[in-house]
Amino acid sequence: MRIAVLLAASLLVAGCSSSTGGQARQTELTPISPTRTSSSAPSSTSPSSTGSATPAPDAGVPVADAIRWIEAAPPIDAAQYHIALRGGVTTELGDDIAFTTPAGTTCMTDAKHGSPALACLVDLTDPPPQPPDVYGQWKGGWVDFDGASVQVGSAHGDPGRFAAGQGVELPYDSSLSFGDYRCRTDATALLCVNYAHQAAIRLAGGGVDAYACARQATPPAGIGVQYIC
Numbered sequence: 158m159r160i161a162v163l164l165a166a167s168l169l170v171a172g173c174s175s176s177t178g179g180q181a182r183q184t185e186l187t188p189i190s191p192t193r194t195s196s197s198a199p200s201s202t203s204p205s206s207t208g209s210a211t212p213a214p215d216a217g218v219p220v221a222d223a224i225r226w227i228e229a230a231p232p233i234d235a236a237q238y239h240i241a242l243r244g245g246v247t248t249e250l251g252d253d254i255a256f257t258t259p260a261g262t263t264c265m266t267d268a269k270h271g272s273p274a275l276a277c278l279v280d281l282t283d284p285p286p287q288p289p290d291v292y293g294q295w296k297g298g299w300v301d302f303d304g305a306s307v308q309v310g311s312a313h314g315d316p317g318r319f320a321a322g323q324g325v326e327l328p329y330d331s332s333l334s335f336g337d338y339r340c341r342t343d344a345t346a347l348l349c350v351n352y353a354h355q356a357a358i359r360l361a362g363g364g365v366d367a368y369a370c371a372r373q374a375t376p377p378a379g380i381g382v383q384y385i386c
Contacts, residue, residue: 216366230332243322255324267318274303285310285381304351310381356386
């Protein structure tokens, strides 16, 4: 299953400021740029950042093959991914995880606000269009994956979990485990598995692929496309 997607120039999230003098004022947050320098990667010894030795599997392979590719990379210390960065400011995330791929996809959990699902912002070449009954800030490249379903495209009145910025870079040929998830990236794609549901996703500029999530469902209000795992 492939959902085609439209390349965005950058990941931009809009923030709503608190009201001042009775007037609500909306401000624009600094765009989140891919973290590409070696100084932004985790400080511990990590695999080469020049590229993955084994490319990520293509869309449509059995979910077991996707999981095997993810697990083939050695684990990296997850303690380095409990922070978010924006404009030189570091925010501690507690038990939540944030990371960014070399291709610029940024992901974060938000358990502290009651959402254990993994959310990612992806530069998509053809994101789902905004539904006619949805108003406000449409994020066609916002992907939610909780293992039971995959949702692509959603409306957000503020940056939500990404207000603090983005996580440090997840290097090639390493895997990051957190909660029910484990993720690995190569030069173009990020693959994540949710073990509780034995489902996985592949996020890349050319599409969002959900392994073992082939049934398309009518999405709830505010969602572009939804697949059930």
